[in-house]
Amino acid sequence: MQTGATSVEPNQSAIIAGRRDPFAGLPITRQIRPPTYRWSNAYSGQRIMSTTRKDFLKLSAAASGALGLGLTPDQVSAAFRPGALAGRSQVAPRKIDVLILGGTGFIGPFQVNYALARGHNVTLFNRGSGREMFPNVETLIGDRNGDLESLRGRRWDLVIDNSRSNPDWVEIAANFLKDSVAQFLYVSSRSAYADLSTVPMTADAPTWTYETAGLTPGDNLPYGLAKAESERIAMRIMPGRTTIVRPGLIIGPEDDTDRFTYWPVRIDRGGEVLAPGDPSDPIQIIDVRDLTEWMIRLGEDGTMGKFNGVGPHTPRPISELLYGIRAVTTAETTFTWVNGDFLSEVGVRPYSHMPVWRPPTPGNEGFARFDLTPEVESGLTFRPLAVTARDTLDFHYSRPLERQAALSAGISAEREAEVLAAWHARQR
Ligand SMILES: NC(=O)c1ccc[n+]([C@@H]2O[C@H](COP(=O)([O-])OP(=O)(O)OC[C@H]3O[C@@H](n4cnc5c(N)ncnc54)[C@H](OP(=O)(O)O)[C@@H]3O)[C@@H](O)[C@H]2O)c1
DSSP, X not given: OOBOOOOOOOOOOOOOOOEEOTTTTOOOOOOOOOOOOOGGGTXXXXXXXXXXXXXXXXXXXXXXXXXXXXXXXXXXXXXTSHHHHTTOOSSOSSOOEEEEESOSSSSHHHHHHHHHHTTOEEEEEEOSTTGGGOTXXXXXXXXXXXXXXXXXXXXXXXXXXXXXXXXXXXXHHHHHHXXXXXXXXXXXXXXXXXXXXXXXXXXXXXXXXHHHHTXXXXXXXXXXXXXXXXXXHHHHHSTTSEEEEEEOSEESTTXXXXXXXXXXXXXXXXXXXXXXXXXXXXXXXXXXXXXXXXHHHHHHTTOOEEEEEOEEEEEEEHHHHHHHHHTTOOOOEEEEEEOHHHHHHTTOOBTTTBTTXXXXXXXXXXXXXXXXXXXXXXXXXXXXXXXXXXXXXXXXXXXXXXXXXXXXXXXXXXXXXXXXXXXXXXXO
């Protein structure tokens, strides 16, 4: 089976009314902040996120109260982890042996760190190119293209397959591991859905098949079909012992694609920001830590089934997203809402040029309107947007200057200014 999975960028033109930001015209300044996000404090047990002075004071006050209740400092710090805010246990119900196929890219390291923090035994399987990342974690060396020998003779409670878009890899691994693992968690994608027009969307919606994609086995597989095929293969080989998680856009620190990062960075630069579409257009995305922590808890609980990995529970309008990001900066930023018709006319595309934003045009109504009741019941929790935005900015400012200057998503400052000028001219 060949895979030619490449872009999953939606490319839809929007038909929505433009609006102008009521706060337009405020003075503009430039903000530079020292980075505070650090891997080392991600799961240190002291705090897992950067905090503003105000947050810190609030947490300290609450923590003193908890200490007065006889809790240890560790219990207090654990109580202020985001999961605790949703009433989830901070203590794993059981210790498990976890095998992560991959583990050293973007989402893998978060799975590893959280699993370790929960006291689990973690083993990685990969080709070893990121071995220095986890010197104290066992890494079995092999290749998904057929060399799985290092996995032989071992047993695990949970295997997480992070592989991107090769159903053959899933088939080989699931066959190899089916008698030695209790649960197979496959990281799929929202792109697996063949039809995103239902509101609300649930995990029962149809996924791509060769038939619906108009392809036959042996063809290059688009990403969505590769994910859907991989899901079916995993469920066929390990029936009743498979967990499918379909994330939407995964965001937060360490994300190298810059698709969400574009917005905090752009807003923190200040000035007039081109805001796409209708302020009410819904957005559902997922902080990489919310996603990966939940995956480990699905393993702790032995939860099988199909789930969506997006958030928050109630879709967030894009205006709330952009204003919420602005709230964590001190930049003087204004937003000018430019309607989708105009953006389409001047060649500014949803998602690829205006990352995160995919308007609910006919056929896409459910893209960011998932009913997440089963996911929340199974333990998915959501960090506040402020935490994600702040940590993303801190991550960004910790990168080399050349990387900071060359975002891989969104549009350039010059292009944005050009589009805004054309939009204002059209309004006159
Ligand atoms: N980013 C998003 O917004 C988004 C949205 C929806 C779904 N997803 C899905 O999320 C997952 C992202 O995974 P990730 O890349 O962050 O996972 P990861 O597990 O952190 O990194 C990929 C791992 O695969 C290993 N690997 C690559 N080629 C290999 C081979 N031939 N044999 C053995 N190991 C190999 C790499 O190590 P070596 O190079 O050392 O082998 C690396 O450890 C994907 O399934 C993606 O489709 C992403």
